[in-house]
Amino acid sequence: MLSVVMMAALAATTGVDSWSDQIVWGGEQARMTAAASGRYTLTGPFGKRDIDAQRMRVDTASTMFDGLFAMAQDDLAQDSVTAIRDAAFDHGQPIPCTCFETGAKWPYVWTRDLSYSIDLGLWKLDPLRARNGLQFKLSDVRDATAPQGLYVMQDTGSGGSWPISTDRVVWFLGAQHLLDDKTFADDTYRALGDTLAQDRQYAFDADFGLYRGETSFLDWREQTYPAWTADNVVFIAQSYALSTNVLHYQALQLAARLAGEHGDAAKAKGYAEQAATLKTAINARFWRADRGMYMSYIGGDGTPYDTYDLLGTALAVTSGVADGDRARQALTHYPTWPAGSPVIWPERADQPIYHNRAIWPFVSAYALRAARAINDPARIAHELRSIMRGAALSGSNMENYELMTQLTHVDDGKLSGPVVDSPRQLWSVAAYLDMVSEGVFGLTQDGRIEPKLPVSLVPMLFGDRDSIRLQMPDRSITLHRLRNLHGDLLVAAKVTQRGSDAEVTLKAIDAPAAVLRTDALLYAPAPPAAPTVTADDKGWRVQADGKVVLYADGQRIGDIDGSTYITQGGKPPCISVTRKGRDGIESLHSPVVCAGEPTEISDRWPRQWTAPNTGRYRVALRYENNHGPINTGVTAAVKMLVMSCNGSVPQRVPIVMPHSVGEQLSSYGIVTVKAGAQCSFDLQQGFNMSDLSHFAHYTGGKGGIDGPLNDARIGDLLIAPTARTP
Structure with missing residues (x-):
């Protein structure tokens, strides 16, 4: 048994109680009770929810943890449908599809939502619905005069969809887990070749070695891009996003593997070379050494933007694009708050709560995976508790939460939100299930068992017990802890396989947790007005409003106060300016102004x-x-x-x-x-x-x-x- 002193120390480390059957937060309380029949009852600010016994179960010292796992399965059952609908398709009439719908308020199938959900483990739980949903997002060409092929669809979106948004390749992130079905595997390989070729033709910039297009999932322009893109998204079409480029890197890696399996060595070599070159370009263009982080996006001329997003960061780590010390830096320098980690940072003071000032559980799940990749017990525990707390206090796996309160609605005048917040949002459901199966029990996507459990979670999960257990339809995993724990992270000392049952003996290792970054300012400064640029006998004269940072043709020129001259080798420059905050973080850029007359x-x-x-x-x-x-x-x-x-x-x-x-x-x-x-x-x-x-x-x-x-x-x-x- 853990000593009383050690228990107290662990509780002090987490700053909360052990969450055995209740979670108290912000003056609100959620409580979970269990019945002998395997049913649970959750009560909280939302009211009361009865949860039936489920086919998978966990047996830990925390009734709350066990019951929320059952609730996630109940949410998934409600998302498992035989027809979908959306007002913009077939006049809102039901469309037959034995698949997953996106959520209570989103009863359709969207490419990115479904694909991330499948990658977060739904492929294991219902491969039929997973494949059907992915198949629904493939299409051939209806116009006989257009280039023929089988393509992944970019859903309706910014400025008329693709190629302003180009993250449709996330489809392959989900599809890669379901290739045991030959027909689906054949379609995947064909769609992979056709989609990558099309993106190479229309979205790839050979100068920079990057793919253009909007950030993945962050598709409400004004929330994350400069305000002037609200009525003009050409900048987004011209720009490059970290997350979307990492997704292309992963798709190219998959293409190289599948081409090899199909006996096409030349294609395999070509895709592998493209992937390697893209990885190099991502690290060259997006990494900010002064911040120790990857930028969320950069301008079409390479102009750096002092803005960051958690999904792109996590994907860079889990994909291997960020390797070595960069992986650790990127995640540990990303700020967080007591309730969880924001999906973007810094926040926008003039935008309502949605992507802005918000926690999204599915992104937290990818951040948890990234924390596992770098052996960061503090971040693992932080993201895990955030996912748990949100589900418990709202009575469902919600789409998102306000950053400071983790509430599903905060009244803040015209900035109130989250503007939309759907119960049983599919990728949030998948996030909870993945947090349990991989985040706690260590069941990886390729079937290995590699637990990386922070010692700080032992009081909640083990209590006085020697073991905890996950029972799935096809296997079970039992984790056994030692009585004496000297370290920060529990990992497998020994794995014994008895048929479909795995018995894992844990040991504690020293994996000193990086200190969570909790001192960051919340908001970026407001951006300045556009500068002016004119020509005279001294060169190109730039005039700006006060003290700003000047950029020209993708390069940071430096701080100016009012005006300056630049030469740019005699070529008329395209310029923009930012404003610095007191912590050195810069605002988003002003509109871009190009000198000269074309x-x-x-x-x-x-x-x-x-x-x-x-x-x-x-x-x-x-x-x-x-x-x-x-x-x-x-x-x-x-x-x-x-x-x-x-x-x-x-x-x-x-x-x-x-x-x-x-x-x-x-x-x-x-x-x-x-x-x-x-x-x-x-x-x-x-x-x-x-x-x-x-x-x-x-x-x-x-x-x-x-x-x-x-x-x-x-x-x-x-x-x-x-x-x-x-």
């Missing part, structure tokens, strides 16, 4: 141009795309701009024209020319999500039931010299 060409296609100087040029289009609102739809206009000069090999750059508010500039591409070159530009049709057969069922906007739509009103072609270098 050449404007408005002839019919093909359009002709003579290069005035040797060098690199930015090419873009004026356009208007009024086919849908800024925040949703599938009709982002995607074209391929082809430049041919003096018979040389044509240069091809994708041009993205998201839904717009009036006329604006498209995404840009970079071309290289020699002085005097006679160049011809042509515009070829590209591909968007409306080309997929699946979206024939889309009734919530254009490009759906009435047929594919990939078009915009196109104006001038704009050409300007750039100082950007590869």
Whole structure:
């Protein structure tokens, strides 16, 4: 038995009681009681919930822990449906699908929600529903004139969906666990090749070696991107996100493995090389040595943004993109609060609670996995308790919680929220189940048993017991602890397998916990107004409002007070400014301002141009795309701009024209020319999500039931010299 002194020390370390049958937080209390029949009753601020006996169970010293595991299974049963529906598809009529719905308020199947949920372990619990749901998110092409293939769908979203958002490759994160079914495996391999090839063509930037597109899951633009993207998401289409690039890295690794298994050594080598190069690029572009963290996203010219997100950080660690000391730094430098870890940091003082100022249990589960990867017992315990506490006090595995209170609603005027908060949210349900099976009992995704249990959790889980047990349909795992514990982390000393039953003897090792970062300021400073830039005989004069940090063409120039001059090698710069807070953290950037006047060409296609100087040029289009609102739809206009000069090999750059508010500039591409070159530009049709057969069922906007739509009103072609270098 643990000594009274050690018990007290462990309780002091956690700062809470042992949570045997109750959790008290913020003046509220949740209590769990158990019946001999295996049923549980949870009471709390939400009222009362009776929970039936479930097919899986845990037997620990904590009735609360055991009962919440049963509640997560009950939530999953309610999410297990035979039909789904969404107001934007088939006019809201039920669509047959023996699959998982996303939550009480989201009775549909969404690519990212489902894929993360499956990766968090649902593939083991109901492989049929997991496969069916993933299959529902695959589609062939309905337009015979478009390139044919089998593609993962990017759901309706920012500016008309893909390629503003490009995290659809998360589908493969879930699918990789279900390849024992040959038909599904064949579809996965085909979709993997077609989807990666399409992203390589339209979303990959060879200069930076990164994929463009929005942060994964953080898809409410104003919450995480600069406020000026609310009405113009071209910046997002041009930018690069950590999480989305890590997902592409993992998809490329899977492609290399599957190509090898299919006997295609050349393809396997190619995918492996792409993955390795991408990993190098992610570490070169996103890592901030001064912060010891990976940035959440960077601008299209490489401009660093002093903003971070927990999912991207956790995925970088668990995928192996962050290795060695960087993995530990990235997670330990990410701030947290007593209730849990925010999904973004710093927060936005002008935005309501949703992704902003919020804890999302599924992200906490990935943070827990990352903490296991670096053997950080304090972070493991912190994320585990956050997942438990939220479920207990709300009576369900909710979509999200307010950061400070862990409440499902906080009244804060126009900033009140969470704005939406669904019970039994699928990835939150998966998070709880994964926290138990992997986070406590150590059952990894590949079937190994590798517990990494913080000693600080022994009072809650073991109490006076010598062992705790997880009973699953196909196996059981029993953890045995020693009486004398000298260390910080319990790991397996010995694993004995008796048929489907595993007996694990634990030992304590020294894995000194990094101190949780709890001293960070909550909010970033408000961003400054856009600067002005003019030319005079001294160079390019920049004028800003007060003390700011100046950036030009992706490079940090430094602090200025009011005005300064920059040269940028004689090329007209594109500049933005940030404002520093008292802790040194910078605001999001002001709008970007580009100096000089571009050449404007408005002839019919093909359009002709003579290069005035040797060098690199930015090419873009004026356009208007009024086919849908800024925040949703599938009709982002995607074209391929082809430049041919003096018979040389044509240069091809994708041009993205998201839904717009009036006329604006498209995404840009970079071309290289020699002085005097006679160049011809042509515009070829590209591909968007409306080309997929699946979206024939889309009734919530254009490009759906009435047929594919990939078009915009196109104006001038704009050409300007750039100082950007590869």
